[in-house]
Amino acid sequence: MTRTSHDYRSLLAQAGHFLDEATGAVTPPIHLSVTYARDGDYAPISEYFYTRYGNPSFTPVESLLARLDNGAAAMLFASGLAGMAALVELVQSGQHIVAPEVMYFGAQAWIKRIARTRNIGLTLYNQSQPGALEAAIRHGETAMVWVETPVNPTWEVIDIAAAAKAAHQAGAVLTVDSTVAPGVSQRPLDHGADYVFHSSTKYLNGHSDILGGVVVARETNARWYELEEVRRYSGGVMGPFEAWLLLRGMRTLAVRWDAVCANAMAVAEHFRSHPKIERVAYPGLPDDPGHAVAVQQMTGGFGGMLSLLLKGGYEAANTVARSTAMFIPATSLGGVESLIEHRAVVESPDSMTPGNLVRLSCGIEAAADLIADLEQALERV
Numbered sequence: 001m002t003r004t005s006h007d008y009r010s011l012l013a014q015a016g017h018f019l020d021e022a023t024g025a026v027t028p029p030i031h032l033s034v035t036y037a038r039d040g041d042y043a044p045i046s047e048y049f050y051t052r053y054g055n056p057s058f059t060p061v062e063s064l065l066a067r068l069d070n071g072a073a074a075m076l077f078a079s080g081l082a083g084m085a086a087l088v089e090l091v092q093s094g095q096h097i098v099a100p101e102v103m104y105f106g107a108q109a110w111i112k113r114i115a116r117t118r119n120i121g122l123t124l125y126n127q128s129q130p131g132a133l134e135a136a137i138r139h140g141e142t143a144m145v146w147v148e149t150p151v152n153p154t155w156e157v158i159d160i161a162a163a164a165k166a167a168h169q170a171g172a173v174l175t176v177d178s179t180v181a182p183g184v185s186q187r188p189l190d191h192g193a194d195y196v197f198h199s200s201t202k203y204l205n206g207h208s209d210i211l212g213g214v215v216v217a218r219e220t221n222a223r224w225y226e227l228e229e230v231r232r233y234s235g236g237v238m239g240p241f242e243a244w245l246l247l248r249g250m251r252t253l254a255v256r257w258d259a260v261c262a263n264a265m266a267v268a269e270h271f272r273s274h275p276k277i278e279r280v281a282y283p284g285l286p287d288d289p290g291h292a293v294a295v296q297q298m299t300g301g302f303g304g305m306l307s308l309l310l311k312g313g314y315e316a317a318n319t320v321a322r323s324t325a326m327f328i329p330a331t332s333l334g335g336v337e338s339l340i341e342h343r344a345v346v347e348s349p350d351s352m353t354p355g356n357l358v359r360l361s362c363g364i365e366a367a368a369d370l371i372a373d374l375e376q377a378l379e380r381v
């Protein structure tokens with residue numbers, strides 16, 4: 001990034017802003033080269049050496065992501081879970097991890113596996129019970145506290161500042177999965193988190209066409225260099241083409257975010273008092289249990305994710321998820337197209353997700369079309 005900007009909207013719109021002196025091209029090239037030559041004195045010509053160590057197409061994306069989250073540095077990974085696995089790699093045998101009972105199920109499955117195979121202690125806390133996170137932390141033993149907020153797919157809101165305080169008092173680091181609330185709204189590092197993690201597959205890219213992950217750190221300390229080593233030698237690097245597409249996707253992040261926030265709010269308000277719906281889970285609703293904390297830490301909007309809990313239980317949820325025409329019945333979230341999912345079907349049998357829950361990822365379509373689509377699906381219940 002050669003330009004400076006004080007507003008994240010301008011920063012994003014001009015992401016990777018580029019003017020090639022030779023051709024006048026206004027978008028950056030993709031650096032596909034895996035390896036980088038040395039000069040006549042056998043010194044490296046640039047900071048690049050081999051793409052598993054870093055690539056010129058990563059650099060503008062990583063610096064943009066670091067600025068968006070107010071961090072010291074960012075690191076791209078091949079997928080969200082590759083980034084998460086690298087973070088968990090920082091925890092040693094005999095230490096302890098604290099993670100939520102309900103969180104992105106793949107991330108939890110990996111933490112459980114690592115805990116089992118590496119003799120790492122693991123306590124899962126009930127994220128909707130005040131004080132449960134604090135009670136799960138073991139002074140001097142807990143190395144990492146994991147928070148996901150809002151919690152997928154129930155959308156409870158965790159107080160990041162309180163979690164940071166509790167983690168730090170015990171000598172642990174706090175990692176926040178902020179995938180569903182990118183830095184245009186929520187900046188966990190500003191509230192005391194040590195790492196913020198995003199699956200860039202979701203809002204950051206926004207077009208459901210690349211996998212990717214990013215870890216942003218508050219400080220570039222010894223642990224950060226260890227994380228670089230993990231990426232370099234475990235090999236979970238993003239491809240240059242994916243990095244380029246991610247940068248392109250991020251140019252429209254601010255406007256996409258505004259559109260999905262408005263759509264989710266319209267859907268939540270419309271269905272909150274629907275006779276077939278027990279509850280709408282969305283932190284943007286003023287009477288949502290997470291609203292007060294969300295106002296403090298989601299300052300740029302409450303996002304595009306919400307869940308409908310149906311009075312008719314599992315069967316009703318399943319019918320709605322199979323009956324929409326505009327909401328596509330598919331997993332994932334954060335794209336320009338709206339998606340619907342009956343989570344109980346796709347999660348593992350021991351998942352804590354209520355059977356009557358359908359998760360919605362609102363895209364950027366017209367709100368009235370999304371509402372009409374859900375209305376007609378509910379008529380089949």
Ligand SMILES: *Cc1c(COP(=O)(O)O)cnc(C)c1O
Nearest residue numbers: 079080081104152179199201212
């Ligand atoms: C999708 C997702 C992940 C995993 O990311 P991948 O890019 O699919 O590996 C982790 N956390 C949350 C909240 C997610 O939505």
